Amino acid sequence: MNTEANPRPETVIRPMEDSDWPQWVEVDQEAFVDDYSPARTDRFKAILEFDRTLGAYEGDRLVGATAGLSLTMTLPGGPRPVCGVSAVCVLPSHRRRGILSRLMRTQLESLHEGGEPLALLYASEGAIYGRFGYGRATDSLFFRIPTRGARLADHAPSDPSLRLRVVRPAAARDELEKVFESVMASRPGLYARGPAVWDAVLADDEEARRGRSSLRCVVAEDDGGVRGYVLFRTKAGVTDHDLPDAELRLSDLFGLDPAAYALLWRHVLDRDLIARVFAPNRPADDPIMHLLAEPRLLNAGWLDDMWARVVDVDRAMPYRAYSSPVDVVLDVTDTVCPWNAGRWRLSADTSGATCHRTNDPADIELPVNVLGAAYLGGRTLGAYEAAGVIRESRPGAIRALSAAMSWDTLPWGGLMF
């Protein structure tokens, strides 16, 4: 018998419907402590797929939610469908009652029953998702480069056939999309941007500006067409002594080749009146690190980028390519998705991989998070061994798995979803 004076209604997890949209916006705004303009709300809605959402309901009242996005992401070996997890929120009055846990488990069960074998997300806080089997898979760097003295080294590539063109971003949209589509396959983690995502990238209302200039675009091109582009905003400023103190905040910078890439960096570092270039989201192996004559001027900082979750070990491990041959028995711990727990033989070489249940003795014991962390190719597994997170019973097994799963170029998502 329930003896509480005001018993809590039962919380039910089910997909959301279009009519729940206003409630969702309210829960989201409360949870993220933010107010959204109608334009931003519309952009958010356009990216969502209602049949891939889950809501936590008390009666008809929405108190928590999550969304799955059908993304095509470059994995080691090429672009594949994956599930992007986004818009996770629980009403502040209902937090720490296990609602997120139920949403996460239900989402993973439904992926297990017929979805993609890999889920990825950007975390609002790094301490949340490890408990659900996600591993930190990609890193991003931020640079705060004082432009005074920041020049490219003499070895930086250049191509006299290249020229710059200042253009309104919306007018160059087709060309930007083409450049992005061409570079996407070159880096694990980059994912295809559909029309709604491009709308958001190029959004230029007051909320998108957040106190900065309108979105600017410069393309690098030759007679054959556009070979790269940069998108940025600026924040005007002068010092007390009337010296230029404006900041240029970079969003996208993509080049199809080293010369176009270098020219775009040259340009942003050399704009008149700009005192600093702030590049808040760059890959961990950004080539600019090898191009600045004085690399210390990068003033780099380091953040987590995407977190990855292997939904099904047997489907996910052959879903990507491998850099070198490996044959190992993995003993996986996974309390959230028990179907993954136990021993699996992973056999892979550069032509493909298989992953099957086995009773053979384990070579490596590891939590499922580490498979997610290493999945996109950006982790060396020796560090997890040194941290006591994984163990080998066959000498050399961890090194072999690490070499096989690592990938050149390092993974990076490029744009939060």
Ligand SMILES: CC(=O)SCCNC(=O)CCNC(=O)[C@H](O)C(C)(C)COP(=O)(O)OP(=O)(O)OC[C@H]1O[C@@H](n2cnc3c(N)ncnc32)[C@H](O)[C@@H]1OP(=O)(O)O
């Ligand atoms: C992919 C994305 O969308 S990331 C965005 C996530 N959303 C936000 O940050 C918005 C603001 N926060 C919220 O909406 C909520 O507080 C959430 C979603 C983070 C957590 O929801 P809750 O329903 O409170 O989580 P739940 O009660 O299931 O907690 C499960 C466990 O995670 C822990 N946990 C929850 N949130 C956090 C956090 N922010 N930091 C550390 N631990 C956390 C809980 O303490 C609990 O631990 P336990 O199992 O050891 O007891």
